[in-house]
Amino acid sequence: MATSIQNISLSGKKKQVSHKEMTFWERLYLVAIIKGLLITIKHFFRRKATIHYPEQVREFSPVYRGKHTLKRDEQGRENCTACGLCALTCPAEAITMKAAERKPGEEHLYREEKYAEIYEINMLRCIFCGLCEEACPKDAIYMTISKELVPAQYDREDFIYGKDKLVMPLEVAMANTKNLN
Amino acid sequence: MDSALIIEKSIFIVVIFAVTMLMAMYSTWAERKVAAFLQDRVGPNRAGWGGLLQPLADGLKLFAKEEFEPNTPNKFLFFVGPGVAMATALITSAVIPWGDKLEIFGRTVILQATDIDVSLLYIFGVISVGVYGIMIGGWASNNKFSLMGAVRAASQMVSYEVAMGLSIIALLMMSGSLSLRAITEQQHGMDWNVFYQPVGFLIFLICAFAETNRTPFDLAECESELIGGYHTEYSSMKMGFYLFAEYANMFISSTILAVLYFGGYNYPGMDWVGIHWGTNIATLIGIAVLFVKICAFIFFYMWVRWTIPRFRYDQLMNLGWKILIPLSIINIMITGICILAFK
Numbered sequence: 196m197a198t199s200i201q202n203i204s205l206s207g208k209k210k211q212v213s214h215k216e217m218t219f220w221e222r223l224y225l226v227a228i229i230k231g232l233l234i235t236i237k238h239f240f241r242r243k244a245t246i247h248y249p250e251q252v253r254e255f256s257p258v259y260r261g262k263h264t265l266k267r268d269e270q271g272r273e274n275c276t277a278c279g280l281c282a283l284t285c286p287a288e289a290i291t292m293k294a295a296e297r298k299p300g301e302e303h304l305y306r307e308e309k310y311a312e313i314y315e316i317n318m319l320r321c322i323f324c325g326l327c328e329e330a331c332p333k334d335a336i337y338m339t340i341s342k343e344l345v346p347a348q349y350d351r352e353d354f355i356y357g358k359d360k361l362v363m364p365l366e367v368a369m370a371n372t373k374n375l376n
Numbered sequence: 377m378d379s380a381l382i383i384e385k386s387i388f389i390v391v392i393f394a395v396t397m398l399m400a401m402y403s404t405w406a407e408r409k410v411a412a413f414l415q416d417r418v419g420p421n422r423a424g425w426g427g428l429l430q431p432l433a434d435g436l437k438l439f440a441k442e443e444f445e446p447n448t449p450n451k452f453l454f455f456v457g458p459g460v461a462m463a464t465a466l467i468t469s470a471v472i473p474w475g476d477k478l479e480i481f482g483r484t485v486i487l488q489a490t491d492i493d494v495s496l497l498y499i500f501g502v503i504s505v506g507v508y509g510i511m512i513g514g515w516a517s518n519n520k521f522s523l524m525g526a527v528r529a530a531s532q533m534v535s536y537e538v539a540m541g542l543s544i545i546a547l548l549m550m551s552g553s554l555s556l557r558a559i560t561e562q563q564h565g566m567d568w569n570v571f572y573q574p575v576g577f578l579i580f581l582i583c584a585f586a587e588t589n590r591t592p593f594d595l596a597e598c599e600s601e602l603i604g605g606y607h608t609e610y611s612s613m614k615m616g617f618y619l620f621a622e623y624a625n626m627f628i629s630s631t632i633l634a635v636l637y638f639g640g641y642n643y644p645g646m647d648w649v650g651i652h653w654g655t656n657i658a659t660l661i662g663i664a665v666l667f668v669k670i671c672a673f674i675f676f677y678m679w680v681r682w683t684i685p686r687f688r689y690d691q692l693m694n695l696g697w698k699i700l701i702p703l704s705i706i707n708i709m710i711t712g713i714c715i716l717a718f719k
Contacts, residue, residue, distance in 0.1 A: 228680075228683070228684060231683045231684060232679060232680070232683050234683075235414045235679065235682060235683045236414075236679065238413070238414050238415065238416055239410075239413045239414055241416055242416075243413075243416055243417060243418050244416050244417070245416075245417050245418045247418075247421075
Protein backbone atom coordinates (compact mmCIF):
# COMPACT_ATOMS: atom_id res chain seq x y z
CA MET A 196 0.00 0.00 0.00
CA ALA A 197 1.32 3.41 -0.92
CA THR A 198 2.11 5.73 1.99
CA SER A 199 -0.51 8.39 2.29
CA ILE A 200 0.54 11.96 1.60
CA GLN A 201 -0.04 12.94 5.24
CA ASN A 202 2.79 10.76 6.48
CA ILE A 203 5.47 12.01 4.12
CA SER A 204 8.07 14.26 5.73
CA LEU A 205 10.68 15.49 3.27
CA SER A 206 12.53 17.51 5.88
CA GLY A 207 12.39 14.72 8.46
CA LYS A 208 11.22 17.25 11.03
CA LYS A 209 7.51 16.62 10.78
CA LYS A 210 5.83 16.10 14.12
CA GLN A 211 2.36 14.79 14.77
CA VAL A 212 0.36 17.16 16.94
CA SER A 213 -1.01 15.36 19.95
CA HIS A 214 -3.69 16.42 22.34
CA LYS A 215 -2.79 14.05 25.13
CA GLU A 216 -3.44 15.02 28.72
CA MET A 217 -0.46 16.64 30.41
CA THR A 218 1.12 14.65 33.19
CA PHE A 219 1.35 16.01 36.70
CA TRP A 220 4.95 17.16 36.26
CA GLU A 221 4.11 18.88 32.99
CA ARG A 222 1.18 20.68 34.57
CA LEU A 223 3.35 21.80 37.46
CA TYR A 224 5.29 23.98 34.98
CA LEU A 225 8.27 24.15 37.35
CA VAL A 226 10.19 21.45 35.47
CA ALA A 227 9.67 23.32 32.22
CA ILE A 228 10.89 26.53 33.85
CA ILE A 229 14.06 24.83 35.09
CA LYS A 230 14.67 23.40 31.61
CA GLY A 231 14.24 26.86 30.13
CA LEU A 232 16.59 28.38 32.69
CA LEU A 233 19.23 25.79 31.83
CA ILE A 234 18.93 26.65 28.14
CA THR A 235 19.33 30.38 28.74
CA ILE A 236 22.27 29.94 31.11
CA LYS A 237 24.05 27.96 28.39
CA HIS A 238 23.77 31.03 26.19
CA PHE A 239 25.22 33.14 28.98
CA PHE A 240 28.59 31.45 28.54
CA ARG A 241 28.44 31.11 24.79
CA ARG A 242 30.70 33.13 22.50
CA LYS A 243 28.98 36.38 21.56
CA ALA A 244 27.99 37.02 17.97
CA THR A 245 28.59 40.78 18.23
CA ILE A 246 31.15 42.47 16.00
CA HIS A 247 32.37 45.63 17.74
CA TYR A 248 31.82 47.72 14.65
CA PRO A 249 34.12 50.71 14.49
CA GLU A 250 37.02 48.70 15.92
CA GLN A 251 36.26 45.40 14.23
CA VAL A 252 35.00 45.19 10.70
CA ARG A 253 33.24 42.20 9.28
CA GLU A 254 35.05 40.67 6.32
CA PHE A 255 33.51 41.73 3.03
CA SER A 256 32.49 39.30 0.34
CA PRO A 257 34.50 39.73 -2.89
CA VAL A 258 31.39 40.91 -4.71
CA TYR A 259 30.19 43.21 -1.92
CA ARG A 260 29.05 46.62 -3.18
CA GLY A 261 30.19 49.32 -0.78
CA LYS A 262 31.61 52.82 -1.16
CA HIS A 263 32.58 53.74 -4.71
CA THR A 264 36.18 54.16 -5.74
CA LEU A 265 37.42 56.08 -8.77
CA LYS A 266 40.35 54.01 -9.91
CA ARG A 267 43.81 55.05 -11.02
CA ASP A 268 45.83 53.12 -13.56
CA GLU A 269 49.19 51.48 -12.88
CA GLN A 270 51.03 54.80 -13.27
CA GLY A 271 48.74 56.54 -10.82
CA ARG A 272 46.66 58.43 -13.39
CA GLU A 273 42.91 58.78 -13.05
CA ASN A 274 40.96 56.51 -15.38
CA CYS A 275 37.78 58.56 -15.50
CA THR A 276 37.19 60.59 -18.66
CA ALA A 277 33.92 62.16 -17.56
CA CYS A 278 31.95 60.50 -20.34
CA GLY A 279 28.85 60.58 -18.16
CA LEU A 280 27.70 57.03 -18.84
CA CYS A 281 27.54 56.23 -15.13
CA ALA A 282 25.37 59.28 -14.49
CA LEU A 283 23.18 58.28 -17.43
CA THR A 284 22.69 54.74 -16.25
CA CYS A 285 22.22 55.60 -12.58
CA PRO A 286 18.59 54.77 -11.74
CA ALA A 287 18.70 56.94 -8.62
CA GLU A 288 20.16 60.05 -10.24
CA ALA A 289 22.92 60.05 -7.68
CA ILE A 290 25.93 60.89 -9.86
CA THR A 291 26.85 64.25 -11.27
CA MET A 292 30.06 65.50 -12.87
CA LYS A 293 31.71 68.29 -14.79
CA ALA A 294 34.25 67.54 -17.50
CA ALA A 295 37.44 69.49 -18.13
CA GLU A 296 40.25 69.35 -20.68
CA ARG A 297 43.69 68.14 -19.68
CA LYS A 298 46.30 70.90 -19.87
CA PRO A 299 49.85 70.22 -21.03
CA GLY A 300 51.94 69.07 -18.10
CA GLU A 301 49.07 67.21 -16.48
CA GLU A 302 49.72 63.93 -18.29
CA HIS A 303 50.90 62.29 -15.07
CA LEU A 304 47.52 63.08 -13.45
CA TYR A 305 44.91 62.07 -16.02
CA ARG A 306 45.15 59.22 -18.51
CA GLU A 307 43.23 60.80 -21.39
CA GLU A 308 42.66 64.30 -22.74
CA LYS A 309 39.40 64.76 -20.88
CA TYR A 310 38.86 64.25 -17.16
CA ALA A 311 36.27 64.90 -14.47
CA GLU A 312 36.89 68.23 -12.79
CA ILE A 313 34.04 67.65 -10.39
CA TYR A 314 32.65 64.21 -9.69
CA GLU A 315 30.01 63.86 -7.00
CA ILE A 316 27.91 60.98 -5.76
CA ASN A 317 25.05 61.64 -3.39
CA MET A 318 25.20 58.66 -1.06
CA LEU A 319 21.68 59.34 0.21
CA ARG A 320 20.34 58.79 -3.30
CA CYS A 321 22.63 55.94 -4.24
CA ILE A 322 20.99 52.53 -4.01
CA PHE A 323 24.26 50.61 -4.43
CA CYS A 324 22.92 48.71 -7.45
CA GLY A 325 26.27 48.65 -9.26
CA LEU A 326 24.97 49.78 -12.62
CA CYS A 327 27.63 52.54 -12.75
CA GLU A 328 30.32 49.87 -12.53
CA GLU A 329 28.74 47.97 -15.40
CA ALA A 330 28.32 51.07 -17.56
CA CYS A 331 31.85 52.40 -17.18
CA PRO A 332 33.84 51.88 -20.41
CA LYS A 333 37.10 53.09 -18.89
CA ASP A 334 37.36 50.74 -15.92
CA ALA A 335 37.16 53.77 -13.65
CA ILE A 336 34.43 53.26 -11.05
CA TYR A 337 34.32 50.27 -8.73
CA MET A 338 32.22 49.48 -5.69
CA THR A 339 34.01 46.34 -4.58
CA ILE A 340 37.56 47.51 -4.00
CA SER A 341 37.14 50.10 -1.24
CA LYS A 342 35.99 47.47 1.29
CA GLU A 343 34.26 50.31 3.13
CA LEU A 344 30.72 51.24 4.03
CA VAL A 345 29.35 54.74 3.78
CA PRO A 346 29.24 55.78 7.45
CA ALA A 347 26.45 57.68 9.17
CA GLN A 348 26.66 61.49 9.27
CA TYR A 349 24.77 64.29 10.97
CA ASP A 350 24.37 66.55 7.92
CA ARG A 351 22.87 65.80 4.55
CA GLU A 352 25.68 67.76 2.89
CA ASP A 353 28.20 65.33 4.28
CA PHE A 354 26.70 62.54 2.22
CA ILE A 355 27.65 64.19 -1.06
CA TYR A 356 30.99 62.58 -1.77
CA GLY A 357 33.36 64.52 -3.99
CA LYS A 358 36.58 63.47 -5.64
CA ASP A 359 38.46 63.95 -2.38
CA LYS A 360 36.63 60.95 -0.93
CA LEU A 361 36.07 58.90 -4.07
CA VAL A 362 39.38 58.84 -5.94
CA MET A 363 41.66 56.05 -4.92
CA PRO A 364 44.62 57.45 -2.95
CA LEU A 365 47.82 57.62 -4.97
CA GLU A 366 49.79 55.53 -2.51
CA VAL A 367 47.28 52.71 -2.77
CA ALA A 368 47.46 52.80 -6.56
CA MET A 369 51.26 52.70 -6.50
CA ALA A 370 51.26 49.88 -3.99
CA ASN A 371 48.92 47.93 -6.25
CA THR A 372 51.27 48.52 -9.17
CA LYS A 373 54.21 47.28 -7.14
CA ASN A 374 52.33 44.11 -6.29
CA LEU A 375 51.60 43.53 -9.96
CA ASN A 376 55.27 43.67 -11.00
CA MET B 377 19.82 57.90 74.23
CA ASP B 378 23.30 59.36 73.94
CA SER B 379 24.47 61.53 71.06
CA ALA B 380 27.05 58.97 69.93
CA LEU B 381 24.24 56.53 69.22
CA ILE B 382 22.39 59.11 67.16
CA ILE B 383 25.52 59.90 65.13
CA GLU B 384 26.23 56.21 64.68
CA LYS B 385 22.71 55.48 63.49
CA SER B 386 22.66 58.53 61.20
CA ILE B 387 25.89 57.47 59.52
CA PHE B 388 24.60 53.94 59.19
CA ILE B 389 21.30 55.08 57.64
CA VAL B 390 23.12 57.30 55.13
CA VAL B 391 25.40 54.41 54.20
CA ILE B 392 22.45 52.06 53.75
CA PHE B 393 20.66 54.65 51.63
CA ALA B 394 23.74 55.10 49.45
CA VAL B 395 24.24 51.36 49.10
CA THR B 396 20.60 50.83 48.14
CA MET B 397 20.82 53.56 45.51
CA LEU B 398 24.10 52.17 44.19
CA MET B 399 22.69 48.66 44.00
CA ALA B 400 19.56 49.93 42.21
CA MET B 401 21.72 51.90 39.78
CA TYR B 402 23.96 49.02 38.97
CA SER B 403 21.00 46.66 38.75
CA THR B 404 19.94 48.57 35.65
CA TRP B 405 23.41 48.03 34.23
CA ALA B 406 23.39 44.38 35.28
CA GLU B 407 19.95 43.86 33.80
CA ARG B 408 21.11 45.06 30.43
CA LYS B 409 24.30 43.06 30.63
CA VAL B 410 22.52 39.85 31.69
CA ALA B 411 19.87 40.33 29.02
CA ALA B 412 22.55 40.78 26.42
CA PHE B 413 24.60 37.81 27.55
CA LEU B 414 21.58 35.51 27.62
CA GLN B 415 20.84 36.58 24.05
CA ASP B 416 24.43 36.13 22.77
CA ARG B 417 25.11 39.86 22.69
CA VAL B 418 27.60 41.95 24.70
CA GLY B 419 25.38 44.72 26.09
CA PRO B 420 26.43 48.27 26.95
CA ASN B 421 30.20 48.55 26.63
CA ARG B 422 30.95 52.09 25.47
CA ALA B 423 30.58 54.25 28.59
CA GLY B 424 33.49 53.35 30.84
CA TRP B 425 35.13 49.97 31.21
CA GLY B 426 32.56 47.29 30.34
CA GLY B 427 29.88 49.99 30.23
CA LEU B 428 30.20 50.64 33.97
CA LEU B 429 29.40 54.34 33.58
CA GLN B 430 26.20 53.53 31.70
CA PRO B 431 23.88 54.09 34.72
CA LEU B 432 25.36 57.58 35.17
CA ALA B 433 24.78 58.33 31.51
CA ASP B 434 21.21 57.03 31.78
CA GLY B 435 20.54 59.13 34.86
CA LEU B 436 21.97 62.23 33.21
CA LYS B 437 19.80 61.60 30.18
CA LEU B 438 16.66 61.23 32.31
CA PHE B 439 17.43 64.46 34.17
CA ALA B 440 17.98 66.34 30.94
CA LYS B 441 14.79 65.11 29.28
CA GLU B 442 11.79 67.34 28.81
CA GLU B 443 9.21 66.99 31.56
CA PHE B 444 5.88 66.21 29.98
CA GLU B 445 2.61 66.36 31.87
CA PRO B 446 -0.64 65.01 30.53
CA ASN B 447 -3.72 67.21 30.74
CA THR B 448 -4.96 65.79 33.99
CA PRO B 449 -7.00 67.32 36.78
CA ASN B 450 -4.78 65.55 39.30
CA LYS B 451 -1.48 67.33 38.89
CA PHE B 452 -0.61 66.86 42.54
CA LEU B 453 -1.27 63.12 42.55
CA PHE B 454 0.62 62.83 39.29
CA PHE B 455 3.62 64.19 41.19
CA VAL B 456 3.07 62.13 44.33
CA GLY B 457 2.92 58.74 42.54
CA PRO B 458 6.62 58.28 41.75
CA GLY B 459 7.55 59.79 45.11
CA VAL B 460 5.50 57.24 47.02
CA ALA B 461 6.89 54.41 44.93
CA MET B 462 10.45 55.54 45.61
CA ALA B 463 9.96 56.27 49.31
CA THR B 464 8.38 52.91 50.08
CA ALA B 465 11.10 51.15 48.12
CA LEU B 466 13.75 52.83 50.27
CA ILE B 467 12.34 52.69 53.81
CA THR B 468 12.08 48.90 53.86
CA SER B 469 15.82 48.70 54.33
CA ALA B 470 15.53 50.16 57.85
CA VAL B 471 14.83 46.86 59.59
CA ILE B 472 17.13 44.56 57.67
CA PRO B 473 20.09 43.18 59.62
CA TRP B 474 23.03 43.80 57.29
CA GLY B 475 25.56 42.17 59.55
CA ASP B 476 26.25 41.03 63.10
CA LYS B 477 28.12 43.62 65.17
CA LEU B 478 31.29 45.60 64.71
CA GLU B 479 33.52 46.90 67.50
CA ILE B 480 34.82 50.36 66.68
CA PHE B 481 36.61 52.53 69.30
CA GLY B 482 35.29 50.35 72.11
CA ARG B 483 31.69 50.76 70.97
CA THR B 484 29.58 47.87 69.79
CA VAL B 485 27.87 48.89 66.58
CA ILE B 486 24.90 46.79 65.57
CA LEU B 487 24.59 46.75 61.81
CA GLN B 488 20.90 47.44 61.60
CA ALA B 489 19.12 50.77 61.46
CA THR B 490 16.52 49.65 63.98
CA ASP B 491 15.74 46.28 65.48
CA ILE B 492 12.01 46.49 66.09
CA ASP B 493 10.15 43.40 67.28
CA VAL B 494 7.66 43.46 64.44
CA SER B 495 10.12 44.11 61.60
CA LEU B 496 8.53 41.50 59.36
CA LEU B 497 5.10 43.07 59.80
CA TYR B 498 6.67 46.46 59.17
CA ILE B 499 8.08 45.23 55.86
CA PHE B 500 4.74 43.82 54.80
CA GLY B 501 3.03 47.06 55.72
CA VAL B 502 5.48 49.14 53.71
CA ILE B 503 5.26 46.84 50.71
CA SER B 504 1.46 47.16 50.76
CA VAL B 505 1.81 50.95 50.73
CA GLY B 506 4.13 50.57 47.74
CA VAL B 507 1.22 49.66 45.50
CA TYR B 508 -0.26 53.11 46.16
CA GLY B 509 2.59 54.70 44.22
CA ILE B 510 1.61 52.72 41.17
CA MET B 511 -2.12 53.15 41.77
CA ILE B 512 -1.98 56.92 42.28
CA GLY B 513 0.38 57.46 39.37
CA GLY B 514 -1.61 55.31 36.99
CA TRP B 515 -4.90 56.87 37.99
CA ALA B 516 -3.68 60.46 37.86
CA SER B 517 -2.23 59.96 34.39
CA ASN B 518 -5.72 60.28 32.89
CA ASN B 519 -4.92 57.52 30.41
CA LYS B 520 -6.73 54.25 29.82
CA PHE B 521 -3.55 52.22 29.49
CA SER B 522 -2.12 53.68 32.69
CA LEU B 523 -5.30 53.00 34.59
CA MET B 524 -5.42 49.45 33.29
CA GLY B 525 -1.81 48.88 34.35
CA ALA B 526 -2.49 50.39 37.76
CA VAL B 527 -5.58 48.25 38.32
CA ARG B 528 -3.70 45.16 37.30
CA ALA B 529 -0.80 46.01 39.59
CA ALA B 530 -3.14 46.61 42.51
CA SER B 531 -5.16 43.42 42.14
CA GLN B 532 -2.03 41.39 41.48
CA MET B 533 -0.26 42.71 44.55
CA VAL B 534 -3.29 42.27 46.79
CA SER B 535 -3.80 38.66 45.71
CA TYR B 536 -0.15 37.69 46.00
CA GLU B 537 0.28 39.35 49.36
CA VAL B 538 -2.13 36.81 50.83
CA ALA B 539 -0.08 33.85 49.68
CA MET B 540 3.11 35.62 50.71
CA GLY B 541 1.81 36.25 54.20
CA LEU B 542 0.63 32.65 54.55
CA SER B 543 4.01 31.30 53.46
CA ILE B 544 5.63 33.51 56.08
CA ILE B 545 3.33 32.17 58.80
CA ALA B 546 4.86 28.72 58.42
CA LEU B 547 8.27 30.32 58.90
CA LEU B 548 7.08 32.26 61.93
CA MET B 549 5.76 29.07 63.53
CA MET B 550 9.31 27.76 63.44
CA SER B 551 11.10 30.93 64.49
CA GLY B 552 8.58 32.18 67.04
CA SER B 553 9.63 35.77 66.39
CA LEU B 554 8.85 38.54 63.94
CA SER B 555 12.22 40.21 64.44
CA LEU B 556 14.47 39.77 61.44
CA ARG B 557 17.55 39.74 63.66
CA ALA B 558 16.15 36.90 65.74
CA ILE B 559 15.23 34.98 62.59
CA THR B 560 18.73 35.49 61.22
CA GLU B 561 20.41 34.44 64.44
CA GLN B 562 18.40 31.20 64.49
CA GLN B 563 19.92 30.28 61.13
CA HIS B 564 23.44 30.16 62.55
CA GLY B 565 26.08 28.61 60.30
CA MET B 566 24.41 26.48 57.68
CA ASP B 567 21.15 26.03 59.60
CA TRP B 568 19.21 27.90 56.93
CA ASN B 569 15.42 28.02 56.81
CA VAL B 570 15.30 26.97 53.18
CA PHE B 571 16.19 23.41 54.22
CA TYR B 572 13.21 23.28 56.60
CA GLN B 573 10.77 25.29 54.45
CA PRO B 574 11.45 24.45 50.78
CA VAL B 575 7.79 24.80 49.77
CA GLY B 576 7.40 27.97 51.78
CA PHE B 577 10.50 29.36 50.09
CA LEU B 578 9.13 28.52 46.64
CA ILE B 579 5.81 30.22 47.38
CA PHE B 580 7.58 33.24 48.82
CA LEU B 581 9.88 33.43 45.78
CA ILE B 582 6.97 33.33 43.33
CA CYS B 583 5.10 35.96 45.32
CA ALA B 584 8.21 38.12 45.48
CA PHE B 585 8.34 38.07 41.67
CA ALA B 586 4.72 39.18 41.60
CA GLU B 587 5.20 41.84 44.28
CA THR B 588 8.10 43.45 42.45
CA ASN B 589 6.19 43.37 39.14
CA ARG B 590 8.92 41.40 37.43
CA THR B 591 8.50 39.01 34.52
CA PRO B 592 6.67 36.57 34.34
CA PHE B 593 4.25 38.73 36.37
CA ASP B 594 4.97 42.15 34.85
CA LEU B 595 1.35 42.65 33.85
CA ALA B 596 1.41 46.16 35.30
CA GLU B 597 3.88 47.29 32.66
CA CYS B 598 3.17 44.81 29.94
CA GLU B 599 4.83 46.65 27.02
CA SER B 600 3.17 44.60 24.31
CA GLU B 601 -0.41 45.33 25.33
CA LEU B 602 -0.39 48.36 27.64
CA ILE B 603 2.46 50.40 26.08
CA GLY B 604 4.13 51.07 29.44
CA GLY B 605 1.29 50.35 31.85
CA TYR B 606 1.16 52.73 34.79
CA HIS B 607 4.13 54.82 33.64
CA THR B 608 2.96 55.36 30.06
CA GLU B 609 2.45 59.10 30.63
CA TYR B 610 5.56 59.66 32.69
CA SER B 611 8.71 61.19 31.34
CA SER B 612 12.00 62.57 32.55
CA MET B 613 13.07 61.80 36.11
CA LYS B 614 9.56 60.91 37.28
CA MET B 615 9.76 57.97 34.92
CA GLY B 616 13.28 57.40 36.23
CA PHE B 617 11.90 57.28 39.77
CA TYR B 618 9.45 54.53 38.85
CA LEU B 619 12.14 52.49 37.14
CA PHE B 620 14.53 53.16 39.99
CA ALA B 621 11.92 52.16 42.55
CA GLU B 622 11.41 48.90 40.70
CA TYR B 623 15.11 48.09 40.94
CA ALA B 624 15.31 49.22 44.55
CA ASN B 625 12.36 46.91 45.28
CA MET B 626 14.16 44.09 43.57
CA PHE B 627 17.22 44.69 45.74
CA ILE B 628 15.14 44.81 48.92
CA SER B 629 13.14 41.70 48.09
CA SER B 630 16.35 39.84 47.26
CA THR B 631 17.64 40.92 50.65
CA ILE B 632 14.49 39.70 52.40
CA LEU B 633 14.73 36.36 50.58
CA ALA B 634 18.35 36.05 51.64
CA VAL B 635 17.62 37.00 55.25
CA LEU B 636 14.49 34.89 55.73
CA TYR B 637 15.46 31.72 53.92
CA PHE B 638 19.17 31.77 53.13
CA GLY B 639 20.61 32.69 56.49
CA GLY B 640 21.27 36.40 55.98
CA TYR B 641 24.83 37.10 57.08
CA ASN B 642 25.39 33.55 58.34
CA TYR B 643 27.91 31.35 56.63
CA PRO B 644 29.47 27.98 57.45
CA GLY B 645 32.57 28.31 59.62
CA MET B 646 31.62 31.69 61.08
CA ASP B 647 32.41 30.58 64.64
CA TRP B 648 35.89 29.45 63.66
CA VAL B 649 36.56 32.78 61.94
CA GLY B 650 35.18 34.64 64.95
CA ILE B 651 37.49 32.84 67.38
CA HIS B 652 40.66 32.89 65.28
CA TRP B 653 40.48 36.19 63.39
CA GLY B 654 38.29 38.30 65.67
CA THR B 655 34.63 39.26 65.59
CA ASN B 656 35.13 42.29 63.34
CA ILE B 657 36.54 40.22 60.51
CA ALA B 658 33.85 37.59 60.99
CA THR B 659 31.23 40.35 60.72
CA LEU B 660 32.81 41.87 57.63
CA ILE B 661 32.89 38.47 55.94
CA GLY B 662 29.25 38.09 57.00
CA ILE B 663 28.31 41.36 55.25
CA ALA B 664 30.14 40.23 52.13
CA VAL B 665 28.35 36.88 52.26
CA LEU B 666 24.99 38.61 52.57
CA PHE B 667 25.74 40.75 49.54
CA VAL B 668 26.85 37.72 47.55
CA LYS B 669 23.50 36.09 48.36
CA ILE B 670 21.63 39.27 47.41
CA CYS B 671 23.49 39.55 44.11
CA ALA B 672 22.77 35.90 43.38
CA PHE B 673 19.05 36.55 43.89
CA ILE B 674 19.15 39.68 41.74
CA PHE B 675 20.84 37.66 39.03
CA PHE B 676 18.14 35.02 39.41
CA TYR B 677 15.44 37.66 38.96
CA MET B 678 17.07 38.77 35.73
CA TRP B 679 17.75 35.24 34.56
CA VAL B 680 14.07 34.38 34.97
CA ARG B 681 13.00 37.61 33.28
CA TRP B 682 14.88 36.74 30.11
CA THR B 683 13.71 33.12 30.12
CA ILE B 684 9.99 32.95 30.83
CA PRO B 685 7.25 34.69 28.85
CA ARG B 686 4.58 36.73 30.62
CA PHE B 687 1.57 35.02 32.19
CA ARG B 688 -1.90 35.73 30.92
CA TYR B 689 -3.98 37.69 33.40
CA ASP B 690 -6.40 34.88 34.24
CA GLN B 691 -3.48 32.47 34.62
CA LEU B 692 -1.91 34.88 37.08
CA MET B 693 -5.06 35.03 39.19
CA ASN B 694 -5.53 31.26 38.98
CA LEU B 695 -2.00 30.68 40.17
CA GLY B 696 -2.38 33.11 43.04
CA TRP B 697 -5.77 32.18 44.39
CA LYS B 698 -6.27 28.55 43.40
CA ILE B 699 -2.77 27.14 43.73
CA LEU B 700 -0.47 29.24 45.92
CA ILE B 701 -2.94 30.00 48.72
CA PRO B 702 -4.12 26.38 49.21
CA LEU B 703 -0.52 25.22 48.92
CA SER B 704 0.63 27.64 51.59
CA ILE B 705 -2.20 26.57 53.90
CA ILE B 706 -1.18 22.94 53.45
CA ASN B 707 2.38 24.03 54.15
CA ILE B 708 1.28 25.63 57.41
CA MET B 709 -0.52 22.44 58.44
CA ILE B 710 2.45 20.22 57.65
CA THR B 711 4.77 22.59 59.51
CA GLY B 712 2.48 22.46 62.53
CA ILE B 713 2.37 18.66 62.49
CA CYS B 714 6.16 18.48 62.20
CA ILE B 715 6.64 20.91 65.10
CA LEU B 716 4.28 18.82 67.25
CA ALA B 717 5.98 15.57 66.29
CA PHE B 718 9.64 16.57 66.66
CA LYS B 719 9.69 19.14 69.46
